[in-house]
Structures are given as C-alpha cells and as structure tokens.
Amino acid sequence: MIIEHFDTDYLILLFSILLILGVVTTKLSSRLGVPSLVLFILVGIVMGSDVLGIIYFDNANVAQLIGVLALIIILFEGGLQTKWKAVKRVMAPSLTLATIGVLLTTAIVAVGVKLVLGIDWLGAFLVGAIVGSTDAAAVFSILSGQNVKGKISSTLEAESGTNDPMAVFLTLSFIELLTTDNGNVFLFIGSFVWQMGIGLLIGLLLGRLSSNSINKISLDSSGLYPVFALAFAVFTYSITAMVNASGLLAVYVAAIIIGNRDLVYRHSILRFNEGFAWMMQILMFIILGLLVFPSELMDFGLIWRGLLISFILLFIARPIAVFISIHFFDFDLKEKIFLSWAGLRGAVPIVLATFPLIAGVENSQLIFNVVFFVVLTSALIQGTTIQFFVKKLSLSGPVKAETSHSLEIVSIGHANAEMIEYHIGENNELIGKTLKDVQFPNKVLINAIVRDKQLETPTGDTTLQQNDILYILVDKNSLKHLNEFLERQITTRDFVG
Known part of the structure; x- marks a missing residue:
C-alpha cells in the first residue's frame, strides 16, 4: 500500500520499522562484507513504490533537507573523533586532495561523461562536480572497521571532511551557468575564496566558543550537554550558510576544535553524537533509496553507460587526481594506490544530485540516475575490497583496542x-x-x-x-x-x- 495520506500513528510505526531495519542491516553488512550504506539504500528501494509499494516518495526538496542535516551531524561526529595531532601531519596533502584533487577528478569525469552520455559540456562538468568528492559518511564508516596505518586513515578522513565544500561550490556554479546567462569566472573564483575563507574562520571561532560554553555552563542534567554541543553544530552550519560561506567546512573545523579540547561530559557527548550520527546515516540513505525508482535504473543503456562512467572514475580519474595532487608529498607507491582506491563515493553525490532536480536543469533525472549508479558501484566495488587492499599492500596499522566497556556515574549532573x-x-x-x-x-x-x-x-x-x-x-x-x-x-x- 502506497502512503498517500499522512496518518501520524502509521508514520511513526513506519519510522520505527525503518530504524530497526537499518540497525539490523549494520549487523548483516559486517557478516556479508558489504558497506552498510549499500544495504540502507536497498532498504529504501525495497520499501519504495517500484518494489513493495509501501512508500511513494519523490520529493527532492525533502530528501535534500534530510541529507544536508544528516551530513552536518555526520561531519560533526567525525570531527569530534578526529585527533588533531594525527591530522595536522597530513593536513597539507589532505587539503591538496580536497581541492586540486576534486578539480582534476571533475575535469576527467566530465570528459568521460561527454563521450558516454553525449550531453553538453556544462552538463558533463556538472556530473563530474557532483561525483568529484569522496564522502565523509562512507569513509568514516568504512575506516572505523579497518586496521589501516594512521598516516593513510588520517589523510582519507581529513580529505573526506574537507572536500565537500569544493564539490558543493562546483556543483552550484555549474548549475548557475546552466540556468542563467550571468556566469562570470572571476565572480566564481571570488565566491570560492569567500566560501572557504569565511567557512574556516567561522568554524575556528564557533569551535572555541562552543567548547568554552560547554565547559562553563552549569546545566541541571548531564544529558543536556550532548544536545548543547549538537545545537552548536547546527548553528555553525546555519550561520555560515547565511553569509554564503561553506557551512559543511565550518562544522568540520568546529568539531575538530571541540573534540581536541578538554570537555566536561566528554564521554557522554561523544557517545550521544555517535548514536545520533548512525541514526541520521540510516535515515538519509533510506530516504535517498526511496527517491530512486528501480524501473528507471533497469535500463540496459543506462546500466552500461553508468558502469563505464564508474570505471572512468574509479580507475582513471581518481588515480590520476591522487598521483598528481600528492606527487610532492611523502607517500610511497603503495600508499598512493590505496589512497586512489579508498576514495569512496556516498551520500554527498546523491544529495548534490538533487540540486539539479530542484533547479530544473535539463537532463536532471538522467544525471540523478547516473550519479546514483556511480555511488552504488563505488560502494560495492571499493567498499568490499578495502580490507583486501590493506593486506595486499601491507598497510595495516597497530591493532586498535576495542573499548566497548562503559562505566557511568548516576546523578552526576551537579557533581564536580x-x-x-x-x-x-x-x-x-x-x-x-x-x-x-x-x-x-x-x-x-x-x-x-x-x-x-x-x-x-x-x-x-x-x-x-x-x-x-x-x-x-x-x-x-x-x-x-x-x-x-x-x-x-x-x-x-x-x-x-
């Protein structure tokens, strides 16, 4: 039965079922060796109108809203867990990958899209921009279960946390060029400098303000501290976006500052945000799965074109971008190969693919379907072979301790x-x-x-x-x-x- 009327109790029941399926799916993903994001998307597809027909969903605006909110929370949680001492040693190559690497990937994929799909150059570059960045949600999720050398994992995490702004900037720029006649290259360059610079500045300022506020405020319940921290994350994104700067960059920078300072109730803040990030990741991928109609994907012409574009991205564009971007940095051949292979695509490209749909760009539905196909193949092919490449390239790090134990102090709200x-x-x-x-x-x-x-x-x-x-x-x-x-x-x- 397709939902046509919003019955409150029915929707709440459906929401609980989706969360239960999402959590159970994470257990299955580890056993099957398949990234959880793939199974989340499949849950959405199966629940959608083309399969079981339980939910009909085609609202790109709502999907975009949920996707952006989920990305804020996922980036915030990832930043809280990031160790600055490890990241600062690889910040230069990470930022190079997040900027020059994304530009190179965009350009190479655009050439492939032009040849494969035959659309105009601006549309081809739009597709390249959408799939140009690695995905924080996918990378954080995959690396959390792997034993990868600190240098490599830190590089990938820092890159995925900082390259979204470049992809967003390029995507919006090409959409503007496609929908208006007022495009100006110099204005775009100025806009990019503004977005990155102001985003970084606001992230630094609000990161310090947030951590100081968390430590100095005296709340009645310790359970309010994680909510207070999360509120600052959403506020950081919002205030940055209001001045047309990069909100995602600001959130990630603020989270790194907060996570690397002394915090009261640190354990509670980290655990709350970890759980909430998982919930939003489940919800986001299921919603994005609902937005896809399998009947449109099961087209042989789309399948072979999507596979060809995925091949260009995975085996040509990403490796070239990595090898050129970090040529002057201290990475050996094996490390460059792994960095090339571990650049997973995930939620960000799919969320960005909703922008052309909303803007009414020509071929927007084709672009969305191609991007979805690329993300799915990236997650399936790269995500399932990460551990193989870690072992094959001898890039295993020291065994990480699993601190699954927890001691809590009850009624600690007013205790010093x-x-x-x-x-x-x-x-x-x-x-x-x-x-x-x-x-x-x-x-x-x-x-x-x-x-x-x-x-x-x-x-x-x-x-x-x-x-x-x-x-x-x-x-x-x-x-x-x-x-x-x-x-x-x-x-x-x-x-x-």
Whole structure:
C-alpha cells in the first residue's frame, strides 16, 4: 500500500520499522562484507513504490533537507573523533586532495561523461562536480572497521571532511551557468575564496566558543550537554550558510576544535553524537533509496553507460587526481594506490544530485540516475575490497583496542567530577608501573581496570599492562592536569606513518 495520506500513528510505526531495519542491516553488512550504506539504500528501494509499494516518495526538496542535516551531524561526529595531532601531519596533502584533487577528478569525469552520455559540456562538468568528492559518511564508516596505518586513515578522513565544500561550490556554479546567462569566472573564483575563507574562520571561532560554553555552563542534567554541543553544530552550519560561506567546512573545523579540547561530559557527548550520527546515516540513505525508482535504473543503456562512467572514475580519474595532487608529498607507491582506491563515493553525490532536480536543469533525472549508479558501484566495488587492499599492500596499522566497556556515574549532573576512559596503548610509559608508583594529579582516583575483558579491582600494588582500560574519576578542576599528564605518557611512536 502506497502512503498517500499522512496518518501520524502509521508514520511513526513506519519510522520505527525503518530504524530497526537499518540497525539490523549494520549487523548483516559486517557478516556479508558489504558497506552498510549499500544495504540502507536497498532498504529504501525495497520499501519504495517500484518494489513493495509501501512508500511513494519523490520529493527532492525533502530528501535534500534530510541529507544536508544528516551530513552536518555526520561531519560533526567525525570531527569530534578526529585527533588533531594525527591530522595536522597530513593536513597539507589532505587539503591538496580536497581541492586540486576534486578539480582534476571533475575535469576527467566530465570528459568521460561527454563521450558516454553525449550531453553538453556544462552538463558533463556538472556530473563530474557532483561525483568529484569522496564522502565523509562512507569513509568514516568504512575506516572505523579497518586496521589501516594512521598516516593513510588520517589523510582519507581529513580529505573526506574537507572536500565537500569544493564539490558543493562546483556543483552550484555549474548549475548557475546552466540556468542563467550571468556566469562570470572571476565572480566564481571570488565566491570560492569567500566560501572557504569565511567557512574556516567561522568554524575556528564557533569551535572555541562552543567548547568554552560547554565547559562553563552549569546545566541541571548531564544529558543536556550532548544536545548543547549538537545545537552548536547546527548553528555553525546555519550561520555560515547565511553569509554564503561553506557551512559543511565550518562544522568540520568546529568539531575538530571541540573534540581536541578538554570537555566536561566528554564521554557522554561523544557517545550521544555517535548514536545520533548512525541514526541520521540510516535515515538519509533510506530516504535517498526511496527517491530512486528501480524501473528507471533497469535500463540496459543506462546500466552500461553508468558502469563505464564508474570505471572512468574509479580507475582513471581518481588515480590520476591522487598521483598528481600528492606527487610532492611523502607517500610511497603503495600508499598512493590505496589512497586512489579508498576514495569512496556516498551520500554527498546523491544529495548534490538533487540540486539539479530542484533547479530544473535539463537532463536532471538522467544525471540523478547516473550519479546514483556511480555511488552504488563505488560502494560495492571499493567498499568490499578495502580490507583486501590493506593486506595486499601491507598497510595495516597497530591493532586498535576495542573499548566497548562503559562505566557511568548516576546523578552526576551537579557533581564536580567526571569519569573518563583511558586506554594504555603500545609505547605508553605507564606500562610496568604499579599504581602507587604513578604520580597522578591531585583529586584523581582509578576506579576500575578492564584487562582481557575482565574487571579488575585496582590497588596500590596493581601493575599496569598494555591494553589495560582505566576508568578514572577526576575532579573537574583537575581534568586539564590529568589530560596533560596522560598525554605525556604517550610517545610519538604511537602514530604510525
């Protein structure tokens, strides 16, 4: 039955079913070795009018709204988890990939689209711009389950977090050229400088303002702190977009600043945003799947053209863009090959493909279908072979500890204390020391140690071991001193480059 009337209870039931299917799908994706985003999209397609006929959805405006909101939350969560010490070492090549790399990819794909689809040059460059950037949601999701060298994973994460603005700028510019007669190259260059510069500036300013506000405000409930942080993320995007600058860049920059500063209720903020980002990712891909009509995709002409454009992107455009962009940086051949292959496409191209639909660009439906086909093949081919390339190219990093344990303090809202989780990794100076020999800052208490998945009760004679997970109760006024102390225990060898 296709939804034609908005019955509140029915829609709420449907929403819950979609979320349940999305969560179960993540479990299946790990077992099947298929990226979860592919299965999310398939859920949307199956629920759509062309298959089961449960939902009829063709509103590109609503899809775009949900997509942009989801991207804000996903980029914010990704930025919170980004370690600045790791990213700053690869920021130069990442930004080069995010700018020059996107331009090169756009140009090469445009030539292919012109030859394959036979549309005009502006339309071909529009398609190239839409698929020109890697996708933060896809990259963060794929890399979170892989054991990739720190240098490579940091480069990919920083690139995917910063190349969306370039793709958005190029897409909107080509749409304007296609729909108006007032296009001016110099105005576009000035607009790009404005968007990137102001986006970066607002992100820096609001990142500091957000973190200071989170630490200084005294809320009645600890559960409000994650909401407060998320509100700043949406506000950062909105205020930046209002001045015609890059809101997505501002959100990612602000999130990196917030995530790398001392925060009260840090654990709660990170966990809340991680869960919310997953929910928005599920919702976004399902909605985008609903926007697709399989009857339009099951056309042999579209299939072979889509496969050919995907081939050009995966095996020609992306590798050329990577090898040229980072030619002068310290990456060996294996690392360049992996960076070429791991540039996944995901939600961003599909969301950007809704812009031509809304603007009424000629061949907009064909462009949307081709982009969707390219994203699907990218996720299926690249996403399922990432681990193979990691092993084949010998790019595995140190084993990451899975800190799935959690200790929570109930009624901590007004307490002047916080519980933090700390993993003792390789090359940590605490290894081999007893607790009584470690000069922790004042007002710090080791509450528990998880060792080999077993809970240990700490005493002064407890010897700390590699991969121990410490749960530390600390006075809020001592939190900064504790973080500085723990930071000094880690050697630079923990970053594998």
